[in-house]
Amino acid sequence: MSQPVTLVWLRRDLRVFDNTALQTAIRRGLPVAAVFVFDTGILDHLSRDDRRIGFIRDSVAELQAALTEKGIPLLVLHGRAEKEIPALAGRLNAAAVVCAEDYEPAAIERDNRIWRVLDADGREFVRVTDQAVFAKADVMSSQGRPYTVFTPYKNAWLQTYAQRYAAWQPADDWAAAARLQTALPDAARNPPPVPACADLGFQPQPSPFAAGETAAQAQLGRFLSHIADYGLTRDFPSKQGGSNLSPYLRFGLLSPRHLAFLAKQADCEGASVWLSELVWREFFMQILFHFPHAATENFRTEYRDLTWENNPLWLERWQRGQTGYPLVDAAMRCLIKTGTLHNRLRMVAACFLTKDLLTDWRHGERWFAEHLMDYDLAANSGNWQWAAGTGCDAQPYFRVFNPVLQSQKYDPDGHFIRRYVPELAHLGKDTIHAPWLAKNSIDTHDYPAPVVSHAEQREKAIAMFKAVKDKAAAGH
Template sequence: MNVFWFRRDLRLEDNVALYKATLEKEPVIPLFIFDIDIIDSLPKDDARITFIFNTLKKIDTELKKVNSSVLIKIGKPIEIWKELISEYKIDKVFYNKDYEPYAISRDLEVAQFLNSKNIGVFSYKDQVVFEESEVVKADGLPYTVFTPYKNKWLSKFNDISLSENNPKSNFYNFKTVFPSLESIGFVESKIKVKRYNLAHLDQYDAIRDFPFVDKTSYVSPYLRFGLVSARKLIKIALKSNATYLSELIWREFFMQILFHFPKVVTQNFKSKYNQIEWRNNEQEFEAWCKGETGYPMVDAGMRQLNQTGYMHNRVRMVTAGFLCKHLLIDWRLGEAYFAEKLVDYDLSANNGNWQWAAGTGCDSAPYFRIFNPTEQLKKFDKNLEYTNTWVKDLNEFTYPQPIVEHKFARERALFTYKKGLNL
C-alpha cells in the first residue's frame, strides 16, 4: 500500500500529491502527524490546533463515505515513520513540498530513512504556483526586490495553465477511532476561525486599507493550512483584482526569500542594520502586547489580535511600525508575539513583513518612513468605527495616555537608525 502525508494541504480536492497517490494501483492511507517538535511549545487552547483538528475531522467524515479514514499519529515524524513501516507494508510515500527550514530538514531525514528501507518517496509542488528556483534572475540568483520578481512571475505565469487535481477514490479500506482533542494534549479554543468570503475581491484595492469596512476575505488561515489551494485563489484573483493577485505573489516572494536566505528567521536580511541599538523596554513591550499604548489604532489592532487571532492588514503595518520605530523594540520580539497569536501565522510572510516594517528586510520600508499612528487613524478610521469595536474604554478615565509622544519618538528613531547605520 501507499501513504499520503497531509501537512499544509488539508483538503481532498485540488491536492497534487494526493492526486498522484490515488493514480497508483495500490490503495492509499491518508496520514496526519501532530508533530510534538511543533505542538509541545503551543498553549493548550491554541486556536490553530483546534482549527486543524476540526478540519481533519471533516476530512475523516468524507473518507468514511468511501470506507476509509485519516490515520492520526502524535509524536516525532521520524519515530512515527519507524512505527508505520512495522505496522504496514508500505511501497511508496507521497507528500507536498514545504519550504521552511524545519520542514526541509524533517523531510530530508524522513526521505533518507524511507529510502533506506526501499520505500519510494515522491514530493510535489502544491502550496505555490512557482517554487524556490522557478522565478529567478537571468544569472540564476534569487530576486531580493519584489517588483522585478513580480514582473518575472507574471511573464512566466503566462506559460502555464492551472488544472484541478481531484483524487480518484483509491483509498485504503480501514477504520480508525478518531482521537479526541484532549488525547492530543489540547482543549478547544474559544477563538473561532471565521469562514472565508471571496465575494468582495473585486473591490479589494478600494477597501483593503479601511478596517472598519470589514469586507476582508478572511481566507488567510485557509490558505496557510491548505484548506484552499493557492491555484484556486490565483484563478479568482486573475478575474477579479490585480492588487489581490499582487498580495498572493508577495506570499510566494517571501517564501523564496526564506528558502534562499534562511538566516532571516533570526537575523536581519540587511546586515548593516545589525548595529541598531534597540531599547527593548519590557514594560513598553507589555503595554504594546496588551493594546495599552494610548494610541487608539495600535491598541485596537492588538486587542483584535488577542481576542480573535486576527488583525487587519493595514493595522498590522501600523502596530508593527509603532513597535519598531516609536518604541525601538526589536522586530524579533514583535514577530514572535504575532507568531504566537495569529491564526494565519506563516513564517515567511510574518518574518518578511516584520522586517519590512523595521526597515531591515530585503524589500523594506526605508528607515526614515515612520507611520504617524494618529494620522493613520484619521485617514483609515476617521469615525472610529473599527477602533470603538475593540477599544471599549476609549473615552474612559482608564484609557492610558500615549506611551510616548510621536514627534519625540520619530526623532529618537531617526537618530538611533542613523547612528546604527553610520549615516
C-alpha cells in the same frame, strides 16, 4: 507481505480539491492511505489554550470524512512525526510516502531526517509543490539568482504563470482512485476517529473562523462576490473589506493555484490587487527558502549592528494594548481576543513597536507567532522585517507611520477603536484618535496617556538607523 500502498502525509494541505499530494499518490497506481500527525515536536512548544489546535483538529475531522467517502482512509497520529511516519510506512508496507514540501528551515531538516530513514528502508520519499504556485527556484532572475525585490519578482511570477497556467484545470483522478482502493490492505482500513483537543493536551477555544474545507469554500464564495471592491476597502478594518481567507490558505484548506486562477478570471482592479497579495506570500516563501537566516536575522547586513532599546515595560504595554495610542491598542487587543488582525493594523502595530518603541522586530514576530490564527513563518518574519526596515525590499528606515494619522485615515469614524477600546467608545471622531490632544478635559476612564512621544521617537529611530547605515557604508 501485504499489498504495497502509497502513503500520503497531509500537513498544510487539509483539503480534497486540487490536492497535489493526493493526486500524485493516486497516479502512482497503488492503493492509497493518508495520514495526519499531530506532531509533538511542534505542539509541545505551544500554549495549552492555543486556538489553532481546535481549528486544525476540526478541519482534519472533516477531511477524514471526505476522504472516507472516496475510499481513502485517513489515519490520525499523535507523536513525533519523524518517528511516526517511518513506523506507519513500515506497518502499511508503503512503497512511497508522498507529501507537499515545506519551506521552513526546521521543517526541511525534519523532512530530510525522515527521508534518510525511509530511504534506508527501501521506500521513496516524494515531495511535491502544493502550498505555493511557484516554489523554491521556480521563479528566478535572468542570472539564475533569487529575487530580493518584490516588483521584478512579481513581474517574473506573472510571466511564468501565463506560460504554465494559461489553461489550468484542477487535478482530478478520483475515478482511478476508486479502482485502486479495492486492493487496500486491512491494516489501513477503518481508522479511528480524530482525537479531541483534550486528548491532545489542549483546551478547546472558540475560533473566529469555521473549520474545514467546506467553510473555506464558503468564505471564498463570499469574498468573490465583492472582490471588485477589494482595492478600495481592504485598508479599512471596520469595513471588513479583506478576503478573510488567510487561515484557510495557511493550513491548505484552499488551493493557491485555484485562488490565482480565480483572480485572473475575475479580471478587475480588485482582483489584481488581491493577486499581488498572493504573490507577496510566495515572494516571502522563496526568500525564506533561499535565505533561511531571514527568519531570525536582519536580512540587510548593514543593519545587523542596530542597538534596540528593548524597554520591557514598553513591550508589555504594546502587547496588552495599553500604549495610549488608540488604534495601536485596538489592534493589539483584537489580536489577543480573536487571533486575527487586519493587514493594515499589522503594519501600524509593527511600525509602532520598532520605530516608536525602538524594540527589536523579533519580539513582535514572536508575539504574533503565538497569537495569529494564520501565523506563517515566511510571511510573518518577512512582513516584520519590512515594517522595521531591515528586510529585503523593506520600507525605507525614515518612513515612520504616524499612529494618529493612520487612525484618522483608516478608521476615520473610530468604529474599530470603539469595538476594542470600549473605555473610549463615548468619544467623538474628533477626539478618539488622540484623546490627550483634546482642547477640553474629557473622561477617558483611566485609558493611559501615550507611552512615548511619536515625534521624539521618530527622530530617535531615524538617527539610530542612519548612524548604523553610515557606519556600514564607511566600511567600519
